[in-house]
Amino acid sequence: MFPRGADIRLVRGHLEVYEPCDDSFALVDALLADRGNLVNHQARFCMEIGCGSGYVTTSLAIILGKENSGIHYFTRDINPHATRVTQRTLYAHGVHAEVINTDIASRLQKRLVGMMDVIVVNPPYVPTPEEEVNCEGITSSWVGGYNGCTVIDKIFPVVDELLSDTTWLYMVTLTTKNPSEICLVIRRKVYASRIVLQRSTEEESLHVIKFWREGVDDVRDKDIMSSSLDLGS
Numbered sequence: 001m002f003p004r005g006a007d008i009r010l011v012r013g014h015l016e017v018y019e020p021c022d023d024s025f026a027l028v029d030a031l032l033a034d035r036g037n038l039v040n041h042q043a044r045f046c047m048e049i050g051c052g053s054g055y056v057t058t059s060l061a062i063i064l065g066k067e068n069s070g071i072h073y074f075t076r077d078i079n080p081h082a083t084r085v086t087q088r089t090l091y092a093h094g095v096h097a098e099v100i101n102t103d104i105a106s107r108l109q110k111r112l113v114g115m116m117d118v119i120v121v122n123p124p125y126v127p128t129p130e131e132e133v134n135c136e137g138i139t140s141s142w143v144g145g146y147n148g149c150t151v152i153d154k155i156f157p158v159v160d161e162l163l164s165d166t167t168w169l170y171m172v173t174l175t176t177k178n179p180s181e182i183c184l185v186i187r188r189k190v191y192a193s194r195i196v197l198q199r200s201t202e203e204e205s206l207h208v209i210k211f212w213r214e215g216v217d218d219v220r221d222k223d224i225m226s227s228s229l230d231l232g233s
Contacts, residue, residue, distance in 0.1 A: 005059030030208035043117035054086030073097035
């Protein structure tokens, strides 16, 4: 039996840091659902954009485990409290990552252009006034600006620079954001996509979408959940 992810009892917390919630669990479960492909992918560099408590990056490292012990993990968050909590969560699980306090990935881009093999992101998607987008503390983990898409729109150009030719990007989105339309928009940027996981909670309906550069072979669905919806072909 392979590891299921981070031990929630060892995930550290802070009043100004987003705790693992339904969207965090959905993202980790999507990575678990695609674990066979991820292991075979033989990634060298992985990044989480917006690490919060460190639950997702820690889980990814544990999911990949010894088969991929040479991976270098990067995490970033605009919230300095989050980067400190992430470091503590990683340490509690015996996982190492380069944790950086920065907006999106600005300080990393020049150094890591074209290097990331796996990127995971649970972006802020709650519709809010635009002036709240640059707020500090825990509020930065959910404020999405107009239609909840302002931060997502900022993330994709950064991700596009960081992606290697064989990168896989896993992103959480709401059903109300029309994930099929998101896939079509990103497809115009020469990305194929697949909804890896769909989950409804009491408060929202979530999708985790996997993107990859079109024309690069993807390991097909043997480890994808039966509920997956292929939008890449």
